[in-house]
Amino acid sequence: MISLLADHNIPHQAELIWSVFEPAEWQDLGVAQLLQFHDIGLPVTATDRELWLTCQTRSLLLLTANRNADGDDSLTAVIAELNHPGALPVLTIGSGDRVVEFWYREDCAYRIADIVTRIESLLGAARLFIP
Numbered sequence: 001m002i003s004l005l006a007d008h009n010i011p012h013q014a015e016l017i018w019s020v021f022e023p024a025e026w027q028d029l030g031v032a033q034l035l036q037f038h039d040i041g042l043p044v045t046a047t048d049r050e051l052w053l054t055c056q057t058r059s060l061l062l063l064t065a066n067r068n069a070d071g072d073d074s075l076t077a078v079i080a081e082l083n084h085p086g087a088l089p090v091l092t093i094g095s096g097d098r099v100v101e102f103w104y105r106e107d108c109a110y111r112i113a114d115i116v117t118r119i120e121s122l123l124g125a126a127r128l129f130i131p
Helices: 011-018 023-029 048-057 075-082 096-100 102-117
Strands: 002-006 031-035 060-064 090-093 127-130
Touching: 002 011, 011 031, 011 096, 011 102, 023 031, 023 102, 048 060, 048 075, 060 102, 090 102, 096 102, 102 127
Parallel strands: 002 031, 002 060, 060 090, 090 127
Antiparallel strands: none
16 A cells, blocks of 8 residues: 655645545555655655655655756656656646645546556656646
8 A cells, every 4th residue: 555745835735635535535546644744754854855765665655746856856856867667656736726626636636546546557657747
């Protein structure tokens, strides 16, 4: 079973997406829980490299909205350097501001549900955009 990790700057958006399904429904899909940085002892100052490596070693799907491509430790650079065929993808919300809209967050939740049910075929995909 896999867990979702909300990026430190989108806890509210992640909770809204999570609320589309009941926890038991998420578990039926293979998602154990939605976690925040503090749940796993990761400081909000962690670099994108530390974050990506933590997600890979702890089987966490990172849900983010704004990781950039600035510098050697940016999420884009880290994925380009370290991604491999067995790596979990990063889930990037296309428009974090729109998660407050019911239909948008529902689309996000259903896209995540689709991804987790096919996760084996999506390993190594680097980054997947939702919805």
